[in-house]
Amino acid sequence: xxxxxxxxxxxxxxxxxxxxxxxxxxxxxxxxxxxxxxxxxxxxxxxxxxxxxxxxxxxxxxxxxxxxxxxxxxxxxxxxxxxxxxxxxxxxxxxxxxxxxxxxxxxxxxxxxxxxxxxxxxxxxxxxxxxxxxxxxxxxxxxxxxxxxxxxxxxxxxxxxxxxxxxxxxxxxxxxxxxxxxxxxxxxxxxxxxxxxxxxxxxxxxxxxxxxxxxxxxxxxxxxxxxxxxxxxxxxxxxxxxxxxxxxxxxxxxxxxxxxxxxxxxxxxxxxxxxxxxxxxxxxxxxxxxxxxxxxxxxxxxxxxxxxxxxxxxxxxxxxxxxxxxxxxxxxxxxxxxxxxxxxxxxxxxxxxxxxxxxxxxxxxxxxxxxxxxx
Ligand SMILES: Cc1cc2nc3c(=O)[nH]c(=O)nc-3n(C[C@H](O)[C@H](O)[C@H](O)COP(=O)(O)OP(=O)(O)OC[C@H]3O[C@@H](n4cnc5c(N)ncnc54)[C@H](O)[C@@H]3O)c2cc1C
Numbered sequence: 001x002x003x004x005x006x007x008x009x010x011x012x013x014x015x016x017x018x019x020x021x022x023x024x025x026x027x028x029x030x031x032x033x034x035x036x037x038x039x040x041x042x043x044x045x046x047x048x049x050x051x052x053x054x055x056x057x058x059x060x061x062x063x064x065x066x067x068x069x070x071x072x073x074x075x076x077x078x079x080x081x082x083x084x085x086x087x088x089x090x091x092x093x094x095x096x097x098x099x100x101x102x103x104x105x106x107x108x109x110x111x112x113x114x115x116x117x118x119x120x121x122x123x124x125x126x127x128x129x130x131x132x133x134x135x136x137x138x139x140x141x142x143x144x145x146x147x148x149x150x151x152x153x154x155x156x157x158x159x160x161x162x163x164x165x166x167x168x169x170x171x172x173x174x175x176x177x178x179x180x181x182x183x184x185x186x187x188x189x190x191x192x193x194x195x196x197x198x199x200x201x202x203x204x205x206x207x208x209x210x211x212x213x214x215x216x217x218x219x220x221x222x223x224x225x226x227x228x229x230x231x232x233x234x235x236x237x238x239x240x241x242x243x244x245x246x247x248x249x250x251x252x253x254x255x256x257x258x259x260x261x262x263x264x265x266x267x268x269x270x271x272x273x274x275x276x277x278x279x280x281x282x283x284x285x286x287x288x289x290x291x292x293x294x295x296x297x298x299x300x301x302x303x304x305x306x307x308x309x310x311x312x313x314x315x316x317x318x319x320x321x322x323x324x325x326x327x328x329x330x331x332x333x334x335x336x337x338x339x340x341x342x343x344x345x346x347x348x349x350x351x352x353x354x355x356x357x358x359x360x361x362x363x364x365x366x367x368x369x370x371x372x373x374x375x
Pocket of ligand 1: 078112113114115116119120121122144145146147148192198349352353354355356357358359362375
């Protein structure tokens with residue numbers, strides 16, 4: 001794995017940064033479609049299905065640069081990274097043809113729903129259940145905090161089927177079209193200034209054809225994790241981009257703003273925390289690149305640990321960078337005009353989703369350090 005970024009990747013960063021900075025960001029859908037035309041949205045999807053044939057390394061780099069330009073696309077975490085990955089790796093030929101070229105060219109988008117009101121971080125406790133009716137599936141359950149369901153053509157829903165031998169429930173993935181009868185959504189009133197909204201979903205006997213099941217009914221967990229590692233890497237990239245954006249605004253301000261004899265940036269009480277934020281974002285990026293490379297190299301297990309650590313590091317670095325950026329601007333940090341205060345809540349998302357800081361610390365305690373479990 002190259003520790004120093006290749007010239008090709010540097011050039012890609014520059015191209016994305018220029019594109020994202022110059023795009024009139026008001027219309028998120030248009031930004032998505034223009035990014036797709038340039039090959040940015042489907043860069044990780046197989047070439048045979050209209051994608052760029054590259055990996056999560058490139059997809060995460062693109063998302064980070066969009067974020068650093070102040071124009072991130074949250075649904076990139078979900079549509080190409082989770083859903084695109086799962087369908088390319090485990091989908092049927094029909095599913096691949098139906099979805100991958102459209103996800104890549106931006107004409108269709110997918111959301112992803114795993115979180116449930118009574119399960120939360122404990123996804124072993126999810127109760128959305130699929131039962132067979134002839135060759136059809138009938139899906140029943142509830143989901144919460146699912147992003148972008150209104151703009152996505154379908155949601156990849158994590159459900160469970162009953163194991164015929166043990167009677168236990170095993171996870172599996174279903175493509176649920178937005179307009180499927182019985183599939184209802186209610187927008188959650190989030191304190192977030194973001195183009196993508198969150199929804200509570202009700203699945204009330206949603207009837208789905210046999211081909212809605214993605215992958216093997218018996219290997220659902222494995223397939224699910226194939227999508228969750230890219231999700232963590234992408235969330236890390238999202239957080240690093242946001243942190244860089246906030247930090248750049250603060251540095252710009254601190255260079256100019258003078259209330260004594262010299263600009264406030266010359267006071268170490270202002271300069272050092274900004275320098276620290278920069279270092280921590282760089283460190284988080286290094287871990288994110290490691291996780292992306294491991295994933296792209298086919299090492300799902302190695303990528304699992306690295307992706308968790310990257311998400312943790314990036315979430316923490318982002319929250320600190322945003323906090324210090326807001327502080328650096330004094331009163332202006334809380335005005336709408338300077339646009340930093342809205343990042344306070346946005347940054348917190350990277351600490352909570354898709355897996356919280358504590359659940360990552362639990363994972364590292366048990367999986368990496370071999371400590372006993374309390375729950
Ligand atoms: C903006 C946003 C977008 C989202 N988008 C999606 C999406 O598109 N699809 C989707 O499926 N979900 C989505 N989520 C949901 C997100 O993944 C969950 O919020 C997250 O997994 C945490 O679950 P929870 O909110 O139920 O918290 P809980 O599980 O109730 O946890 C609450 C607190 O308790 C802590 N905690 C829980 N268990 C333990 C433990 N064993 N040890 C120590 N601490 C613990 C947690 O760390 C957390 O701080 C989104 C959430 C947000 C905020």
